[in-house]
Amino acid sequence: MDWRSVRFDWNRARAFLVTAEEGSLSAAARALGMAQPTLGRQVEALQEELGVVLFERTGRGLELTPSGLELLEHVRTMGEAAGRLSLGASGRAQALEGNIAITASEIDAAYLLPPIIEKLRRTATGLTVDLIAKNSAADLRRREADIAIRNFRPDQPELIARKIKDVAARLYVSEVYLERFAKPLGVETVAEADFISLWSPNSYLAALVGAGLPVDRSNLTILADSHLVHWELLKAGQGIGMVPEFLGETTPGIVRAMEGAYTPFQFPIWLTTHRELNTSRRVRMVFDFLAEELGNI
Structure with missing residues (x-):
């Protein structure tokens, strides 16, 4: 590969990707936790580096140009690869200490999981738990959670799912x-x-x-x-x-x-995690613990 042909900064490509997916600079800035002017400068710098116009301003905000649409798929693939890199790195963590993020519906999070999590914390005292109560499905591929409790079987091939019971x-x-x-x-x-x-x-x-x-x-x-x-x-x-x-x-x-x-x-109750995260001893332990406890309800 001719590495000298790569003429742009990944951070700027990320700024373009998030702006395109969020629909505006303000929303993208919030998603990335950065100032809007800084984000805007990164998008402008990417346009200059590539020599193309990525967005056009309209009465409704920003719209992708034909060039922007063409490049978006390539940058989205880069974003997914970057996400997999992060997932793989975190998946190699072998300690039971650390944080685990579990997402479930409001009812399950409020009434089913509290005693299970209390037992989990007594079993693995070094764990901290983020319990995300939402009725829409969290995107495990983007690390919105480590483990999901769902009432449907996921169809993404990169996810591992186990049906617990009906x-x-x-x-x-x-x-x-x-x-x-x-x-x-x-x-x-x-x-x-x-x-x-x-x-x-x-x-x-x-x-x-x-x-x-x-x-x-x-x-x-x-x-x-x-x-x-x-x-x-x-x-x-x-x-x-x-x-x-x-x-x-x-x-x-x-x-x-x-x-x-x-x-x-x-x-149905399905327990779901990411394939690469499933190589983590910490996630494996919590996944198996939840499977056993949910199977006994």
Whole structure:
């Protein structure tokens, strides 16, 4: 390879990549933790080094030029390679001390993982844990987390995933809400019931109808885009909601709704990590520990 033909600074290429992916200099500066003017100068310097214009200013901000679009894929490949280099270096760390970042849904992070993490910290006292509660999937390839607990199987070939088990979820309701009904709440009276939607109304309604419940859009009286908000609304007597058995069965004042009128919902638990990180003794230990503990819930 003719190394003299490489005529640009990687930091400047990174500035271009992040600006293109974030959509603006201000957003890119926040993502990189640097000042916007500094980032802007790096992008300008890269354009001068390469002799091309990468962005055009429009009324909506920055847009990639044809040259920028062409170069973006090459720089993105460089960014992924740089990420793999960092992953490989961290994966060689063999100590059980250090930080481990675990991501899970809000419900799992709030109600399922705390006692497991407490046990983990007693087992490996040198570990510090970042628990990232988010319902969207963290990107393990970009080191947003070391290990993810997910309710779906990842399809990226560079990730290692292990299915732990299937967890049942049911419809639950507060005893306070049931006091509104003169008759038992069942298929015959479901038209009068309020349901708390957990995701998009159409998808949630399709799940309820698919389970055999004769409900329609008018039954979805509240939409919550947060699992924790959905749970608090349910406990406050605002309607029927769907939660895992490990939560609904152990909370005083909460009972099963529409028992026998539908087929319980099943959600898989997948434990996921990066292939290169999986060579780390620290990550391997935590991965196996979580697999055992989650398998016992």
